[in-house]
Amino acid sequence: MAIIRSFRELIAYQKARAAAKEVFHLSKRFPREERYSLTDQIRRSSRAVGSMIAEAWARRRYEAVFVNKLNEAQGEAAESQGWLDSALDCEYITPAEHSRFDALFQEVGAILQGMIDRSETFCPPSGKRADRE
Numbered sequence: 001m002a003i004i005r006s007f008r009e010l011i012a013y014q015k016a017r018a019a020a021k022e023v024f025h026l027s028k029r030f031p032r033e034e035r036y037s038l039t040d041q042i043r044r045s046s047r048a049v050g051s052m053i054a055e056a057w058a059r060r061r062y063e064a065v066f067v068n069k070l071n072e073a074q075g076e077a078a079e080s081q082g083w084l085d086s087a088l089d090c091e092y093i094t095p096a097e098h099s100r101f102d103a104l105f106q107e108v109g110a111i112l113q114g115m116i117d118r119s120e121t122f123c124p125p126s127g128k129r130a131d132r133e
Contacts, residue, residue: 010057012073016108017050019101024046027039034090045077049076049108052069052072052076060124061124063119066119066122067116077105084105
């Protein structure tokens with residue numbers, strides 16, 4: 001396993017960041033009247049996934065906190081999926097776009113679950129670093 005020195009090296013973070021960028025561009029097509037509701041909400045939740053991963057990384061000294069932050073990231077990914085459902089229901093996105101974006105957030109959630117399941121490999125025991133993905 002490679003040594004991870006920054007949250008930016010985590011695959012989960014990289015994929016979450018890429019998904020958030022794509023959501024931003026997709027949401028530019030949403031109607032103006034959705035600006036302060038659906039558009040803002042889906043952008044916020046999609047961006048929060050990566051932010052929660054970064055915060056989890058910074059707090060990995062305490063395994064329970066690390067796991068909690070990763071759980072929050074999973075929650076934000078699921079929230080993004082919910083907003084995608086709304087966008088599909090309102091016909092702002094196509095079924096193909098919905099499937100693709102839903103799969104992106106599903107994949108991030110699965111990677112996060114793997115990190116949670118192996119949290120001890122990310123968290124340093126008694127002050128030592130165990131930075132592995």
